[in-house]
Amino acid sequence: MEWQHLKKDELAGKMFDNELELAYTVIDGVQARGERGNYSTQRVKFNSNSFA
Incomplete structure (x- = not known):
């Protein structure tokens, strides 16, 4: 739901x-x-190596 509002309002x-x-x-x-x-x-930063 929040993503929908972000797309509509900000993007x-x-x-x-x-x-x-x-x-x-x-x-x-x-x-x-x-x-x-x-x-x-x-803000959360994910380690890109963990998805390999």
């Missing part, structure tokens, strides 16, 4: 030159939604 109609730009926009969008909803957000 709709935007074009991205690369995946990094998209990733930063998603990060900023999650943080902005947290601030508007008065809840904290936390």
